[in-house]
Amino acid sequence: MAVINSINIETFRGISNLKLDNLAEINILTGDNNSGKTSILEILQSLEEPDSFKIWRTLLRRGTFINRGLSYYEGFYDLFNINDEKKIIKYNVQSEEKNIKVVITADKSEEEVRIKPETEFFKESYSQLFEDGQMEFDRVEILSKLDLKLYINENKKDEMVLYENQIQISNENQELDNELKRNIVYISPIRHAEGGLFLNNVLDNPDLYEEMLDILKEYDDGIISINYDSKNERGMNRGVYKILSRSSQKALPLNVYGDGMKKAILLMSAVIKAKNGILLLDEFETAIHTSAMDKTFRWILQTCKKLNVQVFLTSHSKEAIDKILKCAPEMRKDMAVYTLSKVNEKSVARRLSGDKAIEVQDHMGLELR
Structure with missing residues (x-):
């Protein structure tokens, strides 16, 4: 994986002269609304094919x-x-x-x-x-x-x-220049509701598939399997993913499940899709219940480490940031928290290591956001 070490944004949308140095394997971006969190993810996503306007068409916030x-x-x-x-x-x-x-x-x-x-x-x-x-x-x-x-x-x-x-x-x-291309996966806060998943990547990785099923018991403790049903029972032009669970008499389409299950599957499948690349998670905690955060987030971080994935996450949630920082103690050395703000029309960022962020939040009573 070609890790990104630093970003210097002179001007983009509302960002002016923002520098993010010493980037880590896991980077948490927080700060007030309009401080530039999503804009940073857009800059990173553009690196998928930086020499073409084609990628920029997908970045329009419409x-x-x-x-x-x-x-x-x-x-x-x-x-x-x-x-x-x-x-x-x-x-x-x-x-x-x-x-x-x-x-x-x-x-x-x-x-x-x-x-x-x-x-x-x-x-x-x-x-x-x-x-x-x-x-x-x-x-x-x-x-x-x-x-x-x-x-x-x-x-x-x-x-x-x-x-x-x-x-x-x-x-x-x-x-296009193939040497400039990167494997970059971006997940918006509402992607799970739109139905887009990367389950083909999951089904091609049996070991990770088994691990995923274990995590998904946090959302449905009777889950047995996830499979692709190519039958056109509803007159659609494509099949659907179905979940077989002991809680129902037959496999049910994924879309009948709640947003928590959909978001968890989306996040975990995106990790596998991003192998040897970069994963961008905007408001990563959306739809994930607090009771399932520890186990879900731990699997995401540990699997990103295993698959050589550099991660950038944005969040407003104090609780979600705390969960990420503490769910996998052995990985705090690989984490950094960037708090974004505006000072005199300029964009600035405060960087804290994972350990320092916990100290600031727990022992000094200071806000990371």
Whole structure:
């Protein structure tokens, strides 16, 4: 695993001149709202394919934003600091093997564009207006335009032009640098509710599968197995994962279980998926009941160590941070807690080792958050 040693974010969203040095194997990010925790995870996720705008499309904080009437133009524009006249993203990541400096620029202008119903970029945005007769079928509009360029270590790697109301991006065949790619797995606070899991990775690892089942007894003490049912009983185009438990007469689809079970399976399967890579867990404690935290978190940390996974977690919860710090005492030497804050419009971080964080919290009565 190529461990990331430091991150220097000069400007990204609301972050300005933030440095995280001496990163550990397990890094806990905490702090007030809007202090930059999720933004740091986004920077790290971009390292999956840092030389392409393709990865940045997945980082737009809109979920299904296109379906809500918001365009790629708006999504990308929000990546830049709203207060800066010159739109630029700049960050530097130092790992054991290389130093990667990323710069993204955006030049905003206006351009006359001919809008037609069949124009792919705008078809969905304007289709209802065309149908209702509120817009002519062939017209010229003056649209805002973003000219984006992406540089790695001062070499231009990608570029893209976006117009306001653009909801599609062509799938260009860009040649990427395989040496820059990393295995990075990001889990959002609501991912478990969306149904995305990595169970195929689990089922390919029998020993870890058995360990997982033991942990999941915290959520269903009668659990026997998790299997993929390829039968199309509900008319869907794909099968479903089912849990066989002594508490029911037949295997039940995972989606009938509570959020705690779903989140635990998601987190544990993500650990296995992230083997020899980086795992990013945003508000990692969401949906996990406090009674199951110790055993679940211990397995996650110990398995990350076993599989060479560097971990970055964010949390607001004092209790969840305390559980992470204390669930596996032998791993405190591999932990660091970063408390983020803003001072005079600058982003700052206080770093504490795992042992020091416990001392500060338990014996000095100070807040880590």
